[in-house]
Amino acid sequence: MNQTITLTASDGHTLSAYTAGPANAPRALVVVQEIFGVNHHIRTVADGFAAEGYRVIAPALFDRAQRGVELAYDQEGVQKGLDLRAAIPPEATLRDIVAAAHALRREPAHTGIIGYCWGGTIAWQAACRTDDFGAAIGWYGGGIAAERTLQPHCPVELHFGETDSAIPLSDIAAIRAAHPDLAIYTYPDAGHGFGCSERGSFNAPAAALARTRSLAFFDRLL
Template sequence: MQTELAAADGHRLSAWCAGPEDATRALVVVQEIFGVNRHMRHVAEGFARQGFRVVCPALFDRAERGAELGYAPEDVQRGLKLRGAIDPADTLRDIEAAAAALPRGARRGIIGYCWGGTVAWHGATRSRAFQAAIGYYGGGIAAAREEVPNCPVQLHFGEADKGIPLSDVEAIRAARPEVEVFTYPGAQHGFACEERASYSPADAVLAEQRSLGFFERHLK
């Protein structure tokens, strides 16, 4: 279901919502650089079936309303351009607006993929809106690894990700030993996205099981 959110600076953005409105556990699901597209709605609905209330904010609305991309090379370039036009401080305002739209009293988590993986890290370190955070293949996390999380964090990376070298992953591990970090041999960037050529079903299932277990521990 589509809805509209209001950020602290007055910006209004759309969001995809799913799951029971009276849920005791709730998630902000953060998009890749392709907008709130079919894959992100699929992810949101999957968590909703697990009993979570989910809000997936359209972060691209700051640059272009309704942007919804595929996975072709030209989509990647367009997504990177849209992401580059948005101030990270504004993105933080938008995920906090999404958190505020979750059920009152629910334990709140955040999970993000690709760009959203980095945004989820910022949600953990730059906000106190969440009780748990998970990031999948967030390329900007290594650069922000000295930031201290305000909640438990779990991270997932593909060992064959050409954009995130294992040296970055090891740097995160060294800087943040309190963070759960999982790597997946042979997995590439986007391994959990069923619409990408890099999709790895076995790794996606294992990462999802770990994610659900993490939320089960920290959002109860």
């Protein structure tokens, strides 16, 4: 059943979250938004994982700055998303991620996290700074290179577009050098946001392959 619920973080902050999938599913996922909020695309992503048999939750991370945010994929939406992201301390965002994980009521070994854009970076941070996940995946997380010295507490898989103007190949190389055993995939002719069918940068073959790899990763580990 798909619905919106309210979560409470450890500091007392309340936030909304979109949930999907069977309540009794043996495995669960936290889906982490881009800088455009828990919009139609993120709900569609959550529904897609729910159709694969996962209990899924997508927390509204912008609620700490502004509630009910759903931004368009245009320059105005980008700027608004960047402003909202800058208004929220990273440690507060992680508290909201942990609240989402706990709301799923699964053991960490059966709970995964996957994020896109800003959410890709958050998935990396959650894998390294919490013990709440059995596996983590980041799609085109632009902030991962800057935090590549962090050590993940669970297996991590990363996906990047080779023509992503926001994430140069040198950043991907730096992550590989810091974590030579990490599963990192790159996709030719794929730019930033290649996995979102509502963006001009959508690359259907790359998105399909990355999704197949992501599902196989979670299937193996959760």
